[in-house]
Amino acid sequence: MSVQASPASPPVRRVLLLAHTGRVEARDVARAFVKALASHDIRVRALADEAADLGLEPADVDIAVDEVSAAVDCELAIVIGGDGTVLRAAEITHDHGTPLLGINLGHVGFLAEAEPDAVDATVGAIVDRRYTSEERLTVDVAVFRDGELVSSTFALNEASVEKAARQRMLEVVVEVDGRPLSRFGCDGVVCATPTGSTAYNFSAGGPVVWPSVEALLMVPISAHALFARPLVVAPSSVLAVEVLARTEGAGVLWCDGRRTVDLPPGARIEVRRGARPVRFVRLHEAPFTDRLVAKFGLPVQGWRGAVDVQRRTLDA
Template identity: 75%
Template sequence: MTSSETQDVRRVLVIAHTGREAARDVAAQFCRSLHAHGILLRLLEDEADDLDLGIEGVEVVKATAEAGADCELAVVIGGDGTILRAAELARECGTPLLGVNLGHVGFLAEAESDDVDITIDAIVHRRYTAEERLTIDVSVYHDKELVASTWALNEASVEKAARERMIEVVVEVDGRPLSRWGCDGVVCATPTGSTAYNFSAGGPIVWPGVEALLLVPISAHALFARPLVVAPSSVLAVEVIARTDGSGVLWCDGRRTVELPPGARIEVRRGRVPVRLVRLHQAPFTDRLVAKFDLPVAGWRGAAERRRRSENGDGGAHRA
């Protein structure tokens, strides 16, 4: 095969929450339609049997960081948890993720399960863009030795290991101590993760286009325990106080964990490699917030102007 022929080959990785019947049905619909349009399919080894497509020429690969290599995008069918799993398989090779929501809020997803035909048409005709989302790299030290390295798209959270006991931590920003807290934990989040655990912990919602790192204490027993937004170049550090009985656990995106003994130090900095998310619509993030959280906007005076523009053919409302 020549280089020009290689460039003409279109290949899509399909990842699904195959434990759910609805996800299997939608995945099968995507696969059969994309195959009918001459697009090569790639499936994960542990999902191929569950889908049982009966389509010839399907590539089956192991669930590794190279699973998305040479794919123009990865279609991810499920909730945000499935998209976070897919990010582990597509981040290093730069494959964009197109989330099809079967969950509840589904903030990371771009399409809903009842938009399958529209979404397939957009893929076939390449009517989509990809945007880069900031990630965080996380390092864990103990006795000044690096004991673990990982990353996150949404957040890294340092949490207490025992329900009945707080964790004692000192928080540091850019090499300078900020405060000591007895708390349930500390969340270090990205703008993408600001609508996830950060949101539940009382942190601010940050628009995806803003480059920043977030730090939010969870149930801290302290006078100063406010959410912080710092520069993307900053380095956040959380140290588990050595002279206490409390130990902790590090969670990254709710998927990867590291045990944290007293004296452990966790450093969080801007990630070396971003995650690319597919966008089908250029709707403002405000509209996405309103739609996902079902926010009340009745009474907004701009609605009349928007209707007038729509009636005059000047452009209708943006889709969330």
């Protein structure tokens, strides 16, 4: 007598939810996502403190034991908040390579993909897997003191070396690919990725670099020097900033504005292309130019490019 095997159950689909729960709108949007995804048999995982802030029980969401394992087996992470929340999500998911889908509740939201009023459309794209992911270059950052490695981390946007005290200028020597480039006093030095080119790098006067360009950026902040220009170097280059040993000014390293390391005189910071990129979910293929115009509110009135293209097409 033969026994017919029962059909295997489909694998459970699971997404991680990370939200800026200090904002009422973020809490409302997060709960809407949980309810909508559950109706399509997609489980949501949340950090314990965020689940409590949202008023969700274990019956509603899977509770993550800790941040280290929160993204395990999640096909993507829905991130509800501003760019700061996305940077926190990148930190939590970095080791697992989980794609991030940002829902913008911030002021600019360069890292976000969707708006909070599009919950149904976004859930539909997730359910039907109508999305792609793109990789963004990161940097690995190492801090040395007396030749000894004392700290290492990564950054999605930038690693910035800054003066620790307002009244003290930071004296540094900057280096590219093992060769000294210039020495100057400054408020700091930003080492950024193309993704971070529209963040701190932009505020410091650095260039905007399209995300598809693989490069590293170095931008001095308020440098007292004849040559202290923004630099764009190859992605294989290694950038270094040395805080001069014979100086009264100490510094501090900030990575993505979230993680800090104190830098005494003599400290050396090395920045190189990261071993692991961060992945972002894309729901549609919008040109980066359009994103710049929308996020910065750039004036484009009077542009006739589309008219010219249409005319040339009709005349062909």
